[in-house]
Amino acid sequence: MRILLISAHHPDARYLMKALLEASHSVEELDDVRDGVFAATEEAFDVIVLLADTPTDSKRLQDDVAVLRGVARDVVLLAVSDRLRPEDRTALLKLGADAGFERPVSFLEFNERMKRLLRMRSPRLFSRLSALDAETLTYAHDACRCKLTRHEYLMMECLLRAGEAAVPRDVLVRYVWPGKDDVNPSNLNLLASRLRSKIQSLGMRVRLVAVPSVGYSLVESAE
DNA sequence: AATTCGCAAGTCGGGATCTC
DNA sequence: GAGATCCCGACTTGCGAATT
Numbered sequence: 001m002r003i004l005l006i007s008a009h010h011p012d013a014r015y016l017m018k019a020l021l022e023a024s025h026s027v028e029e030l031d032d033v034r035d036g037v038f039a040a041t042e043e044a045f046d047v048i049v050l051l052a053d054t055p056t057d058s059k060r061l062q063d064d065v066a067v068l069r070g071v072a073r074d075v076v077l078l079a080v081s082d083r084l085r086p087e088d089r090t091a092l093l094k095l096g097a098d099a100g101f102e103r104p105v106s107f108l109e110f111n112e113r114m115k116r117l118l119r120m121r122s123p124r125l126f127s128r129l130s131a132l133d134a135e136t137l138t139y140a141h142d143a144c145r146c147k148l149t150r151h152e153y154l155m156m157e158c159l160l161r162a163g164e165a166a167v168p169r170d171v172l173v174r175y176v177w178p179g180k181d182d183v184n185p186s187n188l189n190l191l192a193s194r195l196r197s198k199i200q201s202l203g204m205r206v207r208l209v210a211v212p213s214v215g216y217s218l219v220e221s222a223e
Numbered sequence: 224a225a226t227t228c229g230c231a232a233g234t235c236g237g238g239a240t241c242t243c
Numbered sequence: 244g245a246g247a248t249c250c251c252g253a254c255t256t257g258c259g260a261a262t263t
Contacts, residue, residue, distance in 0.1 A: 149227060187229060193254055210253060212237090
């Protein structure tokens with residue numbers, strides 16, 4: 001999943017970021033809601049997680065949720081706060097949040113809830129990604145199963161969500177190495193090469209194709 | 224110790240340009 | 244127009260560093 005984590009240097013952000021990365025998500029972290037709004041208009045995220053300040057200003061959190069929902073209508077929007085009274089939770093839901101969590105957050109529950117909400121909001125995308133298993137880092141196609149590394153997994157996820165359309169190189173780089181702006185472009189070639197040979201060695205009926213001057217695409221092969 | 228990752232170097236193929 | 248050459252992007256391999 002492509003996740004935008006917005007947190008104003010909250011101590012929990014480190015923990016959440018680490019857990020999300022270990023769960024094989026592609027996470028972009030920003031510390032300002034205004035930057036988050038800009039990022040959400042520039043790129044299609046699956047989930048936006050808004051970590052409120054400590055102590056939480058409920059009114060401000062609600063305003064932030066409303067602004068984010070205004071620019072990202074199809075995204076799963078989650079708010080995490082110190083304290084969520086029933087009336088706060090209700091207000092957040094009315095303003096467009098899909099769920100509100102109170103600290104401390106159980107990551108396992110948080111992760112499962114995210115997946116469930118994505119399934120409801122974007123069933124087609126969820127179906128495309130169903131070939132991937134984040135827990136075991138495997139890709140399944142027909143009767144074949146392919147064990148992937150974390151980077152290979154993220155590249156595969158990025159390609160699968162595009163269907164058979166070509167994914168630009170810069171999009172792939174941002175997806176696989178989120179938050180890093182000094183990625184050597186040849187690293188993507190290297191990753192693609194290893195992913196391709198892994199798929200081919202298992203005889204899978206999909207091919208990783210380089211699209212000159214654009215990027216890569218994943219296509220079904222006849223044989 | 225095994226796995227993963229990334230850098231460096233080399234190969235390959237296709238397109239562009241030049242020369243005849 | 245055809246062949247030769249050059250260049251660039253894609254791909255592969257080897258190896259060492261970092262991580263688990």
